[in-house]
Amino acid sequence: MVKTNMNKAMTYTVGAFVALCAFAPAISGCIPRQPGGGGAGADASTGVANLPDAKACPADGLLDDGEDNNNQIALHKGRGGYWYTFADQAGSTITPQAGALGGTFSMSPGGANGSQSAARMNGKIGGSGTVFAGMGFNFVDPKAPADISQYKGISFWAKRGENSAGAVRVKLPDVNTDPEGKVCTECFNDFGMDIQLTTTWTQYFVLFGAAQQQAGWGQPRPGAPERAKMFGVQWQVNTPGADYDIYIDDVQFTGCP
Template identity: 40%
Template structure:
């Protein structure tokens, strides 16, 4: 800091001399005005770096493949900035099925689908929770910058509403409980895929644990316009909407102080292959 003040002062002195000699001079008053800039609420940034950029998306895990009430964000390329503060939920680099055990979070990745006869999904679901087929991360080849693993699910043949994967935020000993994420603005993640996907987040009004819905829990959602190139998506909680097909939550916005799960769902495309990486809360 002392060096910075000295250099700034020296610059002003030189400017004064230059004014005397040339009657014109600029100063170094551009601090903070250049660079990548701040994150925006919508749009997707393509690239291979780690989580630092912006975008949005929509769709729900128990709805049909295309929820018309959920908005889809088209991807845009660029080098814009993103969230200034991240709380990593899972960067996948430990190559296990658990999210980062930090900030009071305890959760494990799993898959789910509509059980269409003859359809396939990898990793396979474990509805009984036996642990015999735990979710496994996929090694990236080539790596995405410093990232070498990602959460991935792929398959084909689902015809009712599709398939998905995700995790609960607070499920010690298998008992799902709410997690307080009210200190954050939303979530950010990197993703790619052969089809669009929907990020879905549940709260008391959209999860069976909350007592408002049972089998028609219409989670808060945002559709992600995925491509086969990595993109970063930044999704404010304020942008999440219900799909409009199930039980109304009774509120107009998600209750970020009581979140239960984060999931990613694809619809009834003949085939799907979706990657998620560096998933974090952001401010």
């Protein structure tokens, strides 16, 4: 099933990036792991990859692996939202075209670990002002808060293209930060983490208990994401003037009871 995106234009204030996967990764809750067991997290004595909260969930914890080659996430436990893209109105471009402009998301050939398909976005970030572009999915459709409190985090595989910026913020919109939650007065400062991608497919872990809002803006500012009322997951690029080409694959929940 394919569905046209209906995401709305967003207003976003750029905060300071902190590469949490590179700075004290075991504390931050986000750590990369290379294919084949190499890289950070491969040793059982180190890394978030080996913590209980990062343990892979059963098959029904899968969010999307792209192998059905459509724009709907895996149909498990009432989930079934759709992938979309979004961008500012200050000059940033994005492919697939944003739903607000009539576009429909589609998967791209070539995924992690030899799989057939992955989610991909590419384009150029505007040179100045409040600039951003991103892709993501809602957990359910029509868009509504979903209770994912049984999970402790997400994992995914990601890489960048050869000439792409690598700084990406993983965002977790919830009832307190998304305007459709009807709570925030300064919205879109979602809990999340900043990661630095390489040109090699790498697995990343984002634990909900370690996710943070960006400093200096956003209302309200609760202590943690509201896992009982979360909308979805996004990957966003904010580097002014940057070319970007970002791939995401094999997204799943971690830390099942």
